Amino acid sequence: MLFKKMKMMLKLTRNFRAKLCEIDLLYQQVIVQLSIPDRINYCESLIYRTKEDLAATQSSRSKKDLKKILRAGVKELEQLQICCSHTHYRNRSGNEHSNLATYQNYERL
Numbered sequence: 158m159l160f161k162k163m164k165m166m167l168k169l170t171r172n173f174r175a176k177l178c179e180i181d182l183l184y185q186q187v188i189v190q191l192s193i194p195d196r197i198n199y200c201e202s203l204i205y206r207t208k209e210d211l212a213a214t215q216s217s218r219s220k221k222d223l224k225k226i227l228r229a230g231v232k233e234l235e236q237l238q239i240c241c242s243h244t245h246y247r248n249r250s251g252n253e254h255s256n257l258a259t260y261q262n263y264e265r266l
Contacts, residue, residue: 175225177203177233184233193241200234 177200178185188199204227211223 174232175229177226177229180226180229193237197234197237197241200230200237203230204234 178189181188181203184199184203188196191199207223207227207230211220211227214220214223
């Protein structure tokens with residue numbers, strides 16, 4: 158019976174999608190205190206860097222962890238963009254964004 162309960166708990170945690178502030182200590186302790194545009198820039202940078210790392214890694218365990226970070230970053234970015242959906246902002250490259258279309262392809266990971 159204990160084994161069945163443990164197995165159920167593992168299934169629940171396996172499907173759990175972590176929030177960025179739960180897996181990224183820098184975001185949790187520092188970035189959340191910044192303005193929304195700065196937090197958006199951080200998430201965009203995190204997504205870019207994580208994609209690069211994901212393409213370069215060979216380890217399946219590392220890929221799993223990177224996908225978890227990527228999903229959390231995309232989710233946080235979506236939430237931040239909803240918060241400021243009525244205003245436009247510019248990312249680091251100077252491009253103006255006002256919707257989520259640029260990031261929708263990451264949702265499938």
